[in-house]
Each structure stands twice: as C-alpha cells, then as structure tokens.
Amino acid sequence: MNTRSNIIWGIIAFAFIVFLLSPIVLLVIFSFTSRSLTNFPIEGLSLRWWQEMVATRQFWPALANSLIIGVCVAVVSAVVGTLAAMGLAAMPKRRASIIMGLLTLPVMLPPLVLGVALLSFYVSIDLKLGLTTVILSHVLFAQPFVILIVHARMISFDPRVVESARDLGATPLQAFFTVTLPIIQPVVIGAALVAAALSIDDFIITFFTIGTGNTLPTLVWGMIRTGLTPAVNAIGTLILLLTIGSTIIALQLTRYRG
Amino acid sequence: MTALLKLRGISKRYGDAVAVQPLDLDIFAHDFVAILGPSGCGKTTLLRMIGGFVAPTSGTVEIDGRDVTRIGPEQRPTNTVFQGYGLFPHMTVRQNVGYGLRLQKKPKAEIADRVAEALRQSRLTEFADRSVTALSGGQQQRVALARALILRPKVLLLDEPLAALDLKLRHAMQDELRRLHQEFGGTFVFVTHDQGEALSLANRIAVMNAGRIEQEGDAETIYTAPATRFVATFIGEANLLPGERKAGQVKLEAGPSFADAGADEPVTTVVRPKAVRLLRAEEKADIEISGSLTEVVYLGDHIKCVVAVSDKQDVVVHLDVAVAPRPVVGEHVRLGWSIQQQRVVSA
Numbered sequence: 001m002n003t004r005s006n007i008i009w010g011i012i013a014f015a016f017i018v019f020l021l022s023p024i025v026l027l028v029i030f031s032f033t034s035r036s037l038t039n040f041p042i043e044g045l046s047l048r049w050w051q052e053m054v055a056t057r058q059f060w061p062a063l064a065n066s067l068i069i070g071v072c073v074a075v076v077s078a079v080v081g082t083l084a085a086m087g088l089a090a091m092p093k094r095r096a097s098i099i100m101g102l103l104t105l106p107v108m109l110p111p112l113v114l115g116v117a118l119l120s121f122y123v124s125i126d127l128k129l130g131l132t133t134v135i136l137s138h139v140l141f142a143q144p145f146v147i148l149i150v151h152a153r154m155i156s157f158d159p160r161v162v163e164s165a166r167d168l169g170a171t172p173l174q175a176f177f178t179v180t181l182p183i184i185q186p187v188v189i190g191a192a193l194v195a196a197a198l199s200i201d202d203f204i205i206t207f208f209t210i211g212t213g214n215t216l217p218t219l220v221w222g223m224i225r226t227g228l229t230p231a232v233n234a235i236g237t238l239i240l241l242l243t244i245g246s247t248i249i250a251l252q253l254t255r256y257r258g
Numbered sequence: 259m260t261a262l263l264k265l266r267g268i269s270k271r272y273g274d275a276v277a278v279q280p281l282d283l284d285i286f287a288h289d290f291v292a293i294l295g296p297s298g299c300g301k302t303t304l305l306r307m308i309g310g311f312v313a314p315t316s317g318t319v320e321i322d323g324r325d326v327t328r329i330g331p332e333q334r335p336t337n338t339v340f341q342g343y344g345l346f347p348h349m350t351v352r353q354n355v356g357y358g359l360r361l362q363k364k365p366k367a368e369i370a371d372r373v374a375e376a377l378r379q380s381r382l383t384e385f386a387d388r389s390v391t392a393l394s395g396g397q398q399q400r401v402a403l404a405r406a407l408i409l410r411p412k413v414l415l416l417d418e419p420l421a422a423l424d425l426k427l428r429h430a431m432q433d434e435l436r437r438l439h440q441e442f443g444g445t446f447v448f449v450t451h452d453q454g455e456a457l458s459l460a461n462r463i464a465v466m467n468a469g470r471i472e473q474e475g476d477a478e479t480i481y482t483a484p485a486t487r488f489v490a491t492f493i494g495e496a497n498l499l500p501g502e503r504k505a506g507q508v509k510l511e512a513g514p515s516f517a518d519a520g521a522d523e524p525v526t527t528v529v530r531p532k533a534v535r536l537l538r539a540e541e542k543a544d545i546e547i548s549g550s551l552t553e554v555v556y557l558g559d560h561i562k563c564v565v566a567v568s569d570k571q572d573v574v575v576h577l578d579v580a581v582a583p584r585p586v587v588g589e590h591v592r593l594g595w596s597i598q599q600q601r602v603v604s605a
Contacts, residue, residue: 163331163338166330167332178357
C-alpha cells in the first residue's frame with residue numbers, strides 16, 4: 001500500500017521535473033545540432049551554430065554590454081546593499097522590517113510596470129538612455145536580494161567580535177575592514193553573484209532602459225523576430241551557463257556554516 | 259593614595275528604564291575587584307561604561323587621572339574579556355593574540371616575540387596556528403585573556419569570564435586568573451553573579467542591586483558585616499530575624515531583645531548559620547532563642563539543622579559533623595550566638 005503510493009508519487013514528481021527541465025535540456029541539445037532547424041531528429045552534433053553565434057556582428061558588443069552591466073550591478077549593489085544590511089541589523093526589529101519592506105518594493109512590482117516607469121522617469125529627467133540607465137535600473141531590483149542575503153548573515157553576527165576589535169585599538173573603520181568584512185565576505189560575494197545573475201538574464205527592464213544597443217537577452221529577442229535559428233539556442237545556452245554558474249558559486253559561498 | 263579608576267555620578271538610562279543609578283566607585287591599582295549582583299542589576303552596563311561601549315547618561319569615568327568619558331574603547335587604557343569571548347573566527351590563535359599589536363604598527367619582530375611570550379605564558383603555544391573555532395571553551399578563554407593582556411592594559415575588564423565553563427574548568431580558570439593577576443600585577447575588574455567566584459577571586463567586592471552599589475569593601479567585611487539586607491542574603495546563607503528598634507533597644511519578633519544604637523525603625527538582624535550554636539543546659543549566650551528542631555540534614559562537611567523558633571520564623575544552624583550527641587528532629591533546643599556575630603540592618 002505504502003510502497004505503491006510512494007511509487008505513484010515518485011512518478012508524478014518525476015513527470016514534473018521532466019516538464020520543468022526539458023525545455024532547458026532541449027535548448028542546450030539544439031545548440032549543438034548540425035541541421036538548420038530546431039527540431040528532431042538531430043542528425044549530428046556540431047559546433048556550427050556556436051561558430052555562427054561568434055560570427056554574428058552584434059554578438060560581441062552584446063556580450064560585452066551584458067558583462068559590463070552584470071559586473072557593475074554586482075559591485076554597486078554589493079557595496080550599497082551591504083551597508084544597508086548592516087544599518088538594518090543595528091536597528092530595532094520593527095523599524096528594520098518596515099524599512100526592509102520599503103527597500104524590497106521594486107522586487108514585488110511587475111517588471112513591465114517597473115520598466116515603463118523607469119523609462120518615463122529617465123526621459124523626464126533628461127537622462128540619456130544607455131548602459132548607465134540599465135545599470136541603475138538593475139541595481140534597483142537586484143539590490144533588495146543583496147540586502148536580504150547580507151541582512152540574514154548580519155542578524156547572526158556576533159557583535160562582541162566587533163567590540164573586541166574596538167577594545168583592542170581599532171577605529172570603527174579598521175574594525176570593519178579587519179574583522180567584519182573578512183567574516184561576512186563570502187556572503188557578500190555570493191550576494192553580488194546573485195545580483196549579477198539577475199542582471200545578466202533580465203530582458204524586460206533592459207529592453208525599456210537601454211535605448212539603442214543590446215545585451216544578450218535583447219539580442220536573442222531581436223534574432224527570433226527574424227527567424228528562429230539554432231544560433232539563438234547557443235546564445236541561450238551561454239546565458240544559462242553565466243547565470244547558473246554564478247548562482248552555483250553564490251550558493252556555495254552563502255551557504256550557512258556552523 | 260588616589261584611585262586608578264574613578265567613577266563619579268555615573269548613570270545609564272534607557273528611555274524610562276534605569277540600568278544604573280548615579281553612583282561613585284573608586285578602584286585602586288593592583289586591586290582585583292568583583293562587581294557582584296543578580297542578573298539585570300546593571301553590573302554589565304557599569305562594566306561596559308568603563309570599557310567605553312556604553313555612553314553614560316550622566317557622570318564621568320576617570321582612569322589614571324585622565325577623563326575618558328567621551329573617548330572610544332580603542333583609546334582607553336582598558337581591555338576587555340567579553341562574555342562569549344568575541345574571538346575573531348577568521349584568524350588563528352596567534353593572529354588573535356597579535357591583533358592589538360598589529361594595530362599599533364609595532365615592528366614585525368617585536369610582535370612575533372611578544373605574541374610567542376604571551377602564548378607561552380597562557381600555555382597556548384601548541385595551539386598557536388589553529389583556528390580559534392577549533393578550541394575548547396577553556397582554551398578560547400585563555401586566548402581572550404592573552405589577547406587582552408598582551409596590550410598591558412591599566413585596567414582589565416572581565417564580563418562573566420567563567421560563566422560559560424563547566425564546574426571543573428571554572429575552578430581551574432579561577433586559579434589561572436589569580437595567577438595572571440599576580441604575575442601581571444595589573445588591575446582586574448570582573449562582573450559576576452556568582453558570590454563564590456567573587457569571594458574566591460576578588461580582594462574587593464562591590465555588591466550591586468537594582469542599579470545601585472549596595473556595599474563596597476573587602477571580601478571579609480562584605481561577608482561578616484553586610485550593610486544591607488540584600489547584601490546579607492546575596493552573599494552566603496543568612497538567617498534574617500525581623501524586629502523593631504526603639505530607644506537603643508532592638509526587640510526581635512521571635513523573642514529576644516538586645517541593646518543596639520541607632521534610629522527608631524523596623525530592622526532585620528542577620529546572623530550566619532555557622533555562628534549559631536546549640537546551647538547545652540546551663541550554657542549562656544548573648545542572644546538566646548528556643549524552638550523545636552524540624553529538620554536535620556547531613557551535608558558531608560556540616561550538619562544543617564532547621565529550628566522553628568515561632569510559627570513563621572525558622573533559624574538555620576550549621577553544626578560541626580563531630581557534634582555529639584547528634585540532635586534529633588522534634589527535640590526542643592536552645593540556640594544562641596554572640597552579639598558580635600550578628601548584624602543589624604534596616605528592614
């Protein structure tokens with residue numbers, strides 16, 4: 001009885017997992033097809049579409065933009081988010097949770113609304129659209145994640161460690177750089193990588209705020225408008241590698257330890 | 259002789275809650291001072307005001323003639339061993355101990371020498387390159403002490419230094435602290451809720467209750483001549499006999515009366531169980547009281563007897579185990595003690 005229902009639930013769970021993962025798996029497989037259509041049967045494996053991708057004129061600027069934006073977003077949101085998280089951790093709980101709610105508001109807004117709002121905001125203050133506006137916009141929605149992750153670490157941070165440093169002669173700044181930062185560093189780096197991953201795979205907000213120019217996701221969107229070639233799958237796989245890679249590293253670094 | 263550490267009118271309020279009432283305290287060089295009190299009495303707040311971690315609401319802190327009230331912990335000639343130690347988890351034992359000297363930008367060779375010496379003195383040499391998180395509680399305690407003492411503070415502050423250790427280790431660390439205090443020759447101030455720890459370590463004790471210092475003095479005075487009812491009950495066991503003082507005469511509710519100078523007021527007479535004797539027939543004592551024996555318990559090093567001297571008053575007596583004949587429950591007994599061995603305090 002029990003084992004039978006276990007088997008049934010196992011099959012259901014397996015079906016769900018297959019449904020969730022198969023598009024991603026297909027994307028990766030089709031990026032290595034030797035045919036020019038993204039369907040089965042695959043006659044042979046080749047790097048033809050990867051070569052195609054590399055040869056596409058807009059690919060390199062888009063990759064560069066994606067990386068520049070990702071790195072800037074990671075750095076800015078890590079610095080600002082860590083400072084915010086430390087400030088919040090030092091506050092009384094009630095006040096901290098109110099401010100936290102306010103700061104995480106951008107995450108709860110539909111990206112489409114956020115994108116349109118940001119676009120009209122930049123236009124109204126006469127800020128030229130480009131990488132800067134994309135970075136600002138990405139920081140807006142990536143930073144709350146950094147705050148949440150770092151704040152969770154700061155809550156369990158032993159304040160006596162910092163007091164010890166002060167007691168032994170460190171100024172507040174010295175105490176931060178010699179004690180606080182080295183201890184929370186893995187979590188901060190992890191949070192920065194999460195921010196980078198969010199930034200690299202964002203399409204909607206980038207689309208509204210970049211003006212001319214492309215990132216990898218907007219490039220893919222432009223390419224599928226003219227026809228779906230397996231080169232799109234190659235770019236998709238590349239984005240997948242970048243975001244999953246940084247997320248895995250982030251999970252490793254932010255994992256709770258003893 | 260002027261005090262090394264002078265607290266004047268120091269107090270701390272958190273909103274409406276008063277943690278420390280305005281108080282004065284003098285601590286002299288080479289003293290080993292215990293600030294003793296129940297949890298929540300303000301003793302840790304007081305220590306943190308000395309160390310510079312809590313800004314006092316009023317009053318001043320003076321160390322070695324310098325007013326340090328407004329300066330941060332990094333500029334005070336004090337070092338602290340925190341409860342839980344606050345060791346740096348990302349550093350080895352050696353790096354923890356050398357932290358303060360590195361901040362002072364001492365030459366590398368000097369740091370290495372002094373750290374090695376400190377590690378040797380604290381018997382930590384074999385653990386020098388281990389992470390502090392891999393150490394036992396007692397070893398962590400020694401690292402915290404070494405890390406603070408290497409900077410040769412004028413005053414070493416210790417917040418419940420032994421609270422986290424098990425009983426056996428606690429006794430070993432008490433010896434260690436006493437030895438360090440002698441070798442180092444500094445001034446130690448520690449906070450504790452454990453009266454036994456205060457008596458065994460400190461040469462001076464300040465007893466705190468509800469934000470006030472109730473009494474400050476050497477260990478023996480605190481024990482034998484408690485100034486208040488609270489001090490009497492907090493340190494050691496005590497019999498408290500309520501009574502009334504009128505015209506220089508104290509009349510105890512339980513019967514006896516005796517002469518005692520002082521204002522007319524309700525008073526409590528404090529007498530230690532050890533000071534009370536079981537009187538033989540015809541034997542006389544300054545204060546005599548009688549009752550029936552309700553409990554006799556053999557406790558190894560002494561026999562505890564409880565005597566009901568009235569409906570609502572018991573007197574506890576500690577007898578020598580060699581007493582013969584051993585008293586039995588239900589027996590009617592006469593108790594007595596000398597007037598020098600009791601203390602009369604305000605009720």
